Amino acid sequence: MDFDKTRSATDAHRGGVWLVGCGPGDPELLTLKALRVIRRADVVLHDRLVDPEIIALASPSAQVIDAGKRCGRHTLNQSAINELLVEHAHAGRHVVRLKGGDPFIFGRGGEELDACRAADVACRVVPGVTAALGCAAATGIPLTQRGTASAVTFITAHGRHGELPDQYWPAIAGPGRTLVCYMGLRQWPRLRRQLLAAGIPPALPVAVIRAGSRADETVERCRLSDLGPCPIDDRPALLVIGEVAAQAPAVGLTELAKAREPLPAGATC
Numbered sequence: 027m028d029f030d031k032t033r034s035a036t037d038a039h040r041g042g043v044w045l046v047g048c049g050p051g052d053p054e055l056l057t058l059k060a061l062r063v064i065r066r067a068d069v070v071l072h073d074r075l076v077d078p079e080i081i082a083l084a085s086p087s088a089q090v091i092d093a094g095k096r097c098g099r100h101t102l103n104q105s106a107i108n109e110l111l112v113e114h115a116h117a118g119r120h121v122v123r124l125k126g127g128d129p130f131i132f133g134r135g136g137e138e139l140d141a142c143r144a145a146d147v148a149c150r151v152v153p154g155v156t157a158a159l160g161c162a163a164a165t166g167i168p169l170t171q172r173g174t175a176s177a178v179t180f181i182t183a184h185g186r187h188g189e190l191p192d193q194y195w196p197a198i199a200g201p202g203r204t205l206v207c208y209m210g211l212r213q214w215p216r217l218r219r220q221l222l223a224a225g226i227p228p229a230l231p232v233a234v235i236r237a238g239s240r241a242d243e244t245v246e247r248c249r250l251s252d253l254g255p256c257p258i259d260d261r262p263a264l265l266v267i268g269e270v271a272a273q274a275p276a277v278g279l280t281e282l283a284k285a286r287e288p289l290p291a292g293a294t295c
């Protein structure tokens with residue numbers, strides 16, 4: 027594995043870090059490059075959203091570390107992860123950091139890359155299918171469509187301190203646009219209030235996709251004004267807000283509108 031072709035021959039013994047996107051769940055969405063990199067790993071450090079089948083692609087001799095990241099409940103915090111990456115690479119190992127979706131879409135891949143650069147560790151990135159694309163494909167919602175949606179925006183509802191980050195909503199939501207919200211369920215009531223206050227039409231369709239591309243995938247459709255607090259379960263969930271969301275299968279159309287119970291204590295994302 028050539029980490030950095032600019033390194034001199036005397037550096038050849040040095041290890042490095044690969045940040046590898048593993049897609050939204052279905053292991054078959056892994057790229058061939060990711061597969062090659064995983065097979066040659068000395069150390070594999072994975073997060074919670076990575077399918078066990080993907081981790082099992084590593085050599086039996088590879089050391090596997092579960093970073094077990096869970097929104098709000100990290101078993102290894104980000105600086106501990108950064109330190110591990112650097113430490114193993116400095117020891118001359120090929121370290122493969124497996125991340126759900128794409129490393130650079132709400133995946134903190136940029137922070138890990140910065141940590142490697144700061145420690146003079148070679149670091150390369152393998153892109154993955156981000157949840158928005160995986161969920162769109164799995165549920166048959168085209169994120170753009172001629173005449174219906176000419177722009178798509180990905181946002182997170184989970185800012186640095188868990189808050190809903192500020193956006194100028196009329197520019198990114200409404201007719202003709204698709205808004206995809208990661209980590210959106212916990213902040214949904216606030217997000218919905220802000221969208222309605224910004225003049226986004228109450229009848230705009232919303233799809234809630236849980237575990238997109240996985241065997242336990244579900245998709246529910248609603249209207250912006252009807253969708254109350256969403257029950258949170260263990261699965262990752264994505265909100266697609268825009269006219270294209272009406273193209274999701276009409277499963278559970280009314281269930282979410284009825285679900286008005288308070289969020290479970292300690293629920294995250």
Ligand code: SAH
Binds near residue numbers: 207
């Ligand atoms: N880097 C990842 C995103 C990590 S943030 C990517 O590119 O996809 C984690 C959030 O992604 C989850 O809380 C959820 O909002 C979304 N997500 C990841 N996988 C998902 C899936 N299979 N179905 C629905 N949402 C998913």
